[in-house]
Amino acid sequence: MTANTVYVLDLESGNLRSLQNALAKLGYDVKWIKTPEDGLDEAQILLFPGVGNFGHTVANLRRRGFVEPLKAYIASGRRIMGICVGLQALFTGSTESPGVEGLGIIPAQLEKFDDSNKSVPHIGWNSAAVIDEDKQGLYGLRPDSKYYYVHSYRASVAAVVAAGWTVATGNYNGEEFVGAVCKDNVFATQFHPEKSGVAGLKVLRAFLEGEVISKSAVEAAVGAVVKPGLTKRVIACLDVRTNDDGDLVVTKGDQYDVREKSATASTGGQVRNLGKPVEMAERYYLEGADEVTFLNITSFRNCPLVDTPMLEILRKTSETVFVPLTIGGGIRDIVDPDGTKISALDVASTYFRSGADKVSIGSDAVFAAEEFYANGEKLTGKTAMETISRAYGAQAVVISVDPKRVYVDSPDATTHHVIKTATPGPNGEVYAWYQCTVKGGRETRDMDVIQLVTAMEKMGAGEILLNCINKDGTNSGFDLELIQDVKDAVSIPVIASSGAGKPDHFLEVFEKTTTDAALGAGMFHRGEYKVSDVKQYLSEHGLLVRNELE
Ligand code: 1PR
Incomplete structure (x- = not known):
């Protein structure tokens, strides 16, 4: 000693x-x-x-x-x-x-x-x-x-x-x-x-x-301005995957397509490489990000848990980044290539021990919600959400939702929860529902986003990370209609995600919806804006944000 x-x-x-x-x-x-x-x-x-x-x-x-x-x-x-x-x-x-x-x-x-x-x-x-x-x-x-x-x-x-x-x-x-x-x-x-x-x-x-x-x-x-209350959170998100050279990189998709558009190769372009995960996370922390989220976007592939590259990223990041870290991708029951079965709770525990504060669950949440409704809305106590929430608390369980907008002519055209939209569809449709997807948007399911988030709240989730595939990477602003619809359906916090292209989009989502937090990716990765630019802009417009220097 x-x-x-x-x-x-x-x-x-x-x-x-x-x-x-x-x-x-x-x-x-x-x-x-x-x-x-x-x-x-x-x-x-x-x-x-x-x-x-x-x-x-x-x-x-x-x-x-x-x-x-x-x-x-x-x-x-x-x-x-x-x-x-x-x-x-x-x-x-x-x-x-x-x-x-x-x-x-x-x-x-x-x-x-x-x-x-x-x-x-x-x-x-x-x-x-x-x-x-x-x-x-x-x-x-x-x-x-x-x-x-x-x-x-x-x-x-x-x-x-x-x-x-x-x-x-x-x-x-x-x-x-x-x-x-x-x-x-x-x-x-x-x-x-x-x-x-x-x-x-x-x-x-x-x-x-x-x-x-x-x-x-x-x-x-002395003389400092004291502003009581909860701040609006600004979160930086890093989608991480291995590129074609085998390096682990931060990438960013357009509507979840992370490959460069290539006119020549019929196989598509290279995976976009926007930088190194640990260095970028540290940069965002120093710029004042209130949280950092990593999503392992090729998690649907099987790899032995101990080799999961995200573990090393977490260990290194948590040495220098002293704000909450969320890790998503692959939080589910897995079977290692040698046949060893590992529960979602054990996978999550491994991440928590490596420096994560929260885990984010995507595909598995949709599958669990499907079972929940098929069984007459009975909780089994065995889902990833329930087991992790019980052991680590609701706040440690984030649900990452990857919905796609589906336009319909009238609310009767589907059994799903429909909104009336101010952004009509290609054929002038003024109604739409949001369809859940799994495996990074590769597969659509017969479930709407409201069914998913309400089931997740019952299973003990603590927060919703609300993406939108149509908006992802478009720099056209958040899907305000989707965000308010989800906010109205649950009482757990919601993180608005997908579409941020400039500080004004953050102001818009905080002013026009009741979202608790907003997340940006591409605009930060490409160096168009710093996290501090967003926070300063919000502050100038009267919103309460955290100033890292205080
Ligand atoms: O299903 O539990 O293994 O988790 C997989 C996770 O990986 C999910 O959280 C899913 O959202 C994510 N994911 C899978 N594929 C992709 C992809 O892009 N091809 N990325 C992907 C999701 C969306 C956001 C993005 C925002 C903001 N990325 O996180 O950062 O849309 O982007 P923007 O500000 O640039 O518009 P599982």
């Missing part, structure tokens, strides 16, 4: 690699503690990270014999920092898991956010502003900074303050929640400091260095 060793509880859930990478960036190494016997006695600084379900986490603590030793650790005055569910476990209980007793260090309960006027889970960048005047700068927290949250349950500020805790708060559409709490040797954040860019690393550093009130945070916040 060195003076720079941090003890971290390892309950074997979620993405611990990111925390380890953030600690490494700050000059600390990690001693993992899976049971109290792993060295809890000698720890002087302890981190308690966690994602997912309250009951699951507390049960895990009990099973490993942590409850009393942790209480004793806290009573001894040694420093502890809870992160996300690590904060929640300090409370007495949560309506998420009725009857399950938390550690009871903070005498208050957690309750679910009201989803009647907003998406739940609360996903994205929000504040953690210290409410006590004399505690400004607490562990580096700044009232004008934004931090990354993913949670559905919140603690009431009044109850925690009444119990004598210092509280930093955020506000989500009128509901105030505890973003961070502190009392004596206990500090905890509902947000993920390891995923909150520079602002989050500052908080982590202040805690590790025992800088209870950070002077630099106080000075930096």
Whole structure:
């Protein structure tokens, strides 16, 4: 052990690699503690990270014999920092898991956010502003900074303050929640400091260095403009595949066709090569991307899990990119070429261990929804969505939807959910439905997008990544009609995708729909605009965005 060793509880859930990478960036190494016997006695600084379900986490603590030793650790005055569910476990209980007793260090309960006027889970960048005047700068927290949250349950500020805790708060559409709490040797954040860019690393550093009130945070916040609330998220997406020379490249399609148009070769042109995945992800992080998504677009091919090229990309990216990483493509039950069966949950776990915060599921979601409807809308508990959501929390499961517009003369012409469109079809049709596809748009299915997303919400998905094949790569703006239709059908967050060609398209989708986030690919890859151009444009037009420098 060195003076720079941090003890971290390892309950074997979620993405611990990111925390380890953030600690490494700050000059600390990690001693993992899976049971109290792993060295809890000698720890002087302890981190308690966690994602997912309250009951699951507390049960895990009990099973490993942590409850009393942790209480004793806290009573001894040694420093502890809870992160996300690590904060929640300090409370007495949560309506998420009725009857399950938390550690009871903070005498208050957690309750679910009201989803009647907003998406739940609360996903994205929000504040953690210290409410006590004399505690400004607490562990580096700044009232004008934004931090990354993913949670559905919140603690009431009044109850925690009444119990004598210092509280930093955020506000989500009128509901105030505890973003961070502190009392004596206990500090905890509902947000993920390891995923909150520079602002989050500052908080982590202040805690590790025992800088209870950070002077630099106080000075930096003087005169700063404080804008409470959840920001609009801007996401950079990288479609990744092997090109014809065997190199792993970022590519980009036009309506999912990623090959250069070639007049000569009847076989089609080369796969478009727009750059190297890890370098491009880092560039977008530095430009202020709120999240980075990788999609392995040749995932329908079989390859042994350990050789999956995305794993290495994730490992490397998570060393330098401290915002959430999503990985999609190939999250399903697989059989390795040697006959080994690997469940979708195990595939996802491998990705989480390699640095992913969320997995995105495409084709398998459509197949699971088909079965769901064929079985009279019964949940089996066995689908990829259900198993991953149960183990890692809904927020870790994104559904990537690849719909195609199908025009019809009248709503009666199909059994599917139809919209009236302002963009008529080739024969003047003013009605359309959105047909789900699988295998990267190669195959259409008899399912509409609303059937898919509503089934996915029931299966425990936490977010919808809504592409549109007709719009992909066209630079003509997002499909606003599709996006609002899906937003109206679900209460989980939606990421608008496909068609972004300039900053104004982002403004348009945020102003004309209620989307939670918007994603761009080609316009960033081709260097036409930076992520920071989009954020600045949104900010100039009065939208709340995260400024990476704060
Ligand atoms: O089915 O679970 O194995 O996942 C495969 C994943 O790969 C799905 O998420 C699917 O969307 C994606 N995918 C498969 N083939 C392609 C392709 O392009 N040939 N890419 C593909 C999907 C769409 C977006 C794109 C936006 C924004 N890419 O992610 O980035 O449309 O683009 P733009 O801003 O340039 O318009 P599974």
